[in-house]
Amino acid sequence: MGYDPENPMVDRITDIGPPHFEQFFPPVVKKNYGKWLYHEILQPGVLMHKAENGDECYTVRVGAARLISIELIREFCDVADAHCDGYLRWTTRNNVEFMVDSKAKVKPLLDDLAGRGNRMPVGGTGASVSNCVHTQGWIHCHTPATDASGVVKAVMDEIFDYFTSHKLPAQVRIALACCLNMCGAVHASDIAILGVHRKPPMIDHDAISGLCEIPLAVSACPLGAIKPAKATTSSGEEVKSVAVKNERCMFCGNCYTMCPAMPLADPEGDGIAILVGGKVSNSRTYPKFSKMVIPFLPNKPPRWPEVVDAVKNILEVYSKDARKYERVGEWCDRIGWEKFFEKTGIPFTIKSIDDYRLAYDTWRTTTQFKFTSHIK
């Protein structure tokens, strides 16, 4: 038996969905499902959940890259087999969690993890920088304006100390999306690292007829910058193609998504914007969007020093200035954005003033503001 390439539809199984979650629960989780009373974080990366009947579940959280090999997954499995009856889980932020049912089992687990070089750092709980969620970047994506795994590694190396400690005013969620499509949904992160383009698309007249539906390419542009136009291919043939009004382009890349003959990626044009102050939680204040404070930093592999410095600077100024429990966005709202720019020393440029849809909502319509160094 097995797959028969001559008869691919024989014995075909489809639409069976994922395996049921319950079979993967450690016994202490299964037994106390829906019966948890409270939790405590015993030390950075170690949680204890107490059940109504007194049972305890100890969780050790480990940071991991999002891009990982099956060799490393097998090593995580080895840890789970040695300490956790063979159970483990991943968080929504790419951390791995190992759960045990007694305090006595925590130290051997921590010792084991510590003995594995830097592959399994413990942390990411409480008022820390948890793992940075991100997208594919140059490792696998066709539209990125920057890399993902490399930038994240460089950033996390520099702020590692904040992953393994609880010394921030609140949790800080950092996220990276490698282009404006934002598969990483960085629009609601405390600090967002976003790949951006700055050159309008080129038009490959030789290829466009074979690759694109012209009306789809035209309608892909939210600013009406793309018009149908006749063009001449390199072999002298006249074809139906498009023309782009470059001065209307806001570099979203949607045209390239719809039409592969309109590439816009470029080593000098592409880079990274930094946005801050987003949050998802409803705690205290409403969820907030991240706001652009640095419109462009260059792509400088392998370690993106300007990006790393910018993230670290924002994090440390926030850490020093914010009140306990205040998320980055709540801190910005309290002190005012003029103070944010002054305290962080980030130059305020006209690029941070919105001139796209719904922009008016972000302009100041009051005489209330603070006199900072910006007002001469």
Next chain:
Amino acid sequence: MPKHDTPLLDELEKGPWPSFVTDLKRQAEKKPECWDILGQLELSFKDRITHWKHGGIVGVFGYGGGIVGRYSDVPKQFPGVAHFHTVRLNQPSSKFYSSAKLRDICNLWEKYGSGMTNMHGSTGDLVLLGTKTENLEPLFYELTHDLKQDLGGSGSNLRTPSCCLGKARCEYSCIDTQALCHHLTMHYQDEIHRPAFPYKFKFKFSGCPNDCVAAIARSDFAVIGTWKDDIRIDQAGVKGYLKGDYIPNAGAHSGRDWGKFDIQKEVIDLCPTGCMWMEGDTLKIDNSECTRCMHCINVMPRALRVGKEQGATICVGAKAPILDGAQFATMTIPFIKVDPDNDFEEVIEVIEKIWDWWMEVGKNRERVGETIMRVGLPTFLTVMEITPAPQHIKEPRSNPYVFWGEDEVEGGWERDVKEFRKRNAQ
């Protein structure tokens, strides 16, 4: 496949954070195509641009999603990644695994793929990264027959639903997120595997308003647990915090000396509605004023618990910025029962009402949040047969441009201008 020089990537083997480069190199000893992943990535680091071509439609028979085609634009240099398709596996709800299950997946991927994965993709899938077209059918056969697993979604369909860990290990969860996520995933297999929508549609389920899966920011249909009655107070627990027996915020701030716990400053003054106060050492809450933001419960989990009359708030239409700007999901249904015993029929009814409407009026590549923006929230509420309430808005409209209907105006709209002129001269 030979090893390539990777001086730029080698720099990323330094530092305390786990290195994906070191990991790739270790994997390359067993799966030599990983040398070509490293080689092509090194070239991207040097050129500062991607080397993946646009598109490539591949898949398995009968499915319109779950596989994303990817081809190198330098295949001669790096033949090991000439085809480098992604396989999205639908993860189990909230990503618990057994090592046995993961080892089976690893063995399958060692046989048919590059050995590299994403644990997990942004939507929640377990992503297998990099295989050839000819491997897709045999991989799918073994995945379904031997591993009893299935692919997730991609394209204009229902994307793989995801949820927080809910009642499995969290005292805040007001709904059974995992049961809901699993049930709907099974119920809508056809919608996940065969694209029939105007654009992608995402479900995310969070157990409480802390919203750990970012449902309100990232999903077209966000179900977020909440409660209707009173926050449960254990006054002995409150005293425990006041006396310093319990560490506030579950120990989240242990790395800095923030001084003695001050319930007035840290809880009562930070309550967005000001609905809490102390009478002696007894904590009082005016629950009718509470908006269930979770702050007090987060700070004092040993004294305060979510209420007992539990259900969910449904918010609709979140998305990332492409194209008109980012949207959070709009609060649509203030409170709904989320009941596993009736197979979540209340939730399913809402979903299908949205889909019936959006599949008819949604434009190509228009997320439901954009459709709602285009037609307006009043139209959407009318379609959904939801009674409009002040809870649907932050504030009433400040412009006077109401779209009155003819049937709402006495005497209708048909008038005779000649009659009008008899009374009102030109």
